[in-house]
């Protein structure tokens with residue numbers, strides 16, 4: 001079995017990390033048990049909202065996921081979130097248990113960096129006004145950079161000596177040094193490819209080493225910025241500054257506190273709320289037959305404010321889009337293993353698309369089979385229409401994403 005994808009949440013204290021995590025892991029929305037191979041106090045299950053394959057075939061009524069949920073073709077697929085709390089400036093020097101928190105990062109395949117875009121908390125998370133959140137973006141990147149660079153530089157003379165003595169390739173030597181960050185050979189090769197005109201490793205000076213570390217960092221920790229607290233009046237100008245200064249960074253505007261509030265009101269039956277959208281309806285909109293509870297003036301005003309300040313201005317609270325942006329960076333494709341390729345049922349019952357896995361685009365279908373079935377002998381693999389798929393055909397959005405694995409009878 002391959003390891004599960006892990007998304008790390010980072011951010012300085014009081015940026016809104018716990019609030020975002022609460023909204024992403026909202027217990028009210030959940031159906032199904034914990035599907036992951038490891039259970040850890042810093043880990044939580046988030047739900048990535050996707051368009052489920054059931055809607056493609058008009059089978060929404062029969063869609064019953066083993067894990068997560070599916071509501072009228074909108075499916076929440078479990079994804080593992082890692083809470084990397086407690087990173088402070090100079091963590092790489094061991095400040096504030098810094099090295100432990102940096103070490104926790106290695107497991108993450110991608111980071112969501114929660115930034116307090118309102119500028120109402122300083123670098124350490126203390127209340128202030130007019131702080132420039134650009135500092136936080138640059139500070140976190142520098143922290144990770146200094147940590148990886150420091151670890152490598154400590155042993156560099158020995159690394160070069162051994163590299164020459166063993167006549168290793170650059171990739172082999174770097175793999176030995178960077179593999180500990182949960183980085184496989186392909187990932188390290190990609191990082192090296194992205195550095196133009198790279199000389200042989202024994203000729204690298206500090207500048208080349210830094211270029212390689214930066215490239216590795218970008219490939220190992222692709223990052224989505226959550227520009228949080230966008231409901232705050234100071235957020236607009238800060239958001240603009242960040243986007244102008246870092247045009248290539250993936251940013252999502254969020255108000256996680258609004259998301260938590262809306263989900264709470266929906267659970268208490270004051271509103272009907274379609275996750276990830278601007279649509280919030282009350283009894284005033286839908287009438288008493290909706291079964292919603294009546295609102296008092298205070299609540300009615302709060303909902304009106306949320307509509308004006310967040311939902312109508314930005315189109316949503318951004319929280320659902322945040323996980324989607326992380327999944328896009330990782331090029332994750334939902335893949336549905338089914339037993340019956342015609343009915344899409346998993347077992348003997350009528351229920352369809354019981355399972356859904358998130359697989360990196362471009363993965364050969366045989367690797368998907370190994371991940372799901374383990375080390376069994378596969379006779380052939382089929383997709384929609386019973387069409388046979390070659391083992392090295394790859395997974396893509398809407399292509400080879402519904403698969404049935406046929407085993408050799410009695411084979412292992």
Ligand SMILES: Nc1nc2c(ncn2[C@@H]2O[C@H](COP(=O)(O)OP(=O)(O)OP(=O)(O)O)[C@@H](O)[C@H]2O)c(=O)[nH]1
Nearest residue numbers: 012013014015016017018019228229255256257258
């Ligand atoms: N206005 C506004 N406030 C928010 C938002 N998200 C969080 N907050 C507030 O910011 C403060 C800090 O939020 P937390 O979620 O506890 O922040 P944290 O990053 O987990 O903080 P630590 O636990 O100290 O690491 C709380 O008072 C939240 O109510 C938001 O979207 N908008």
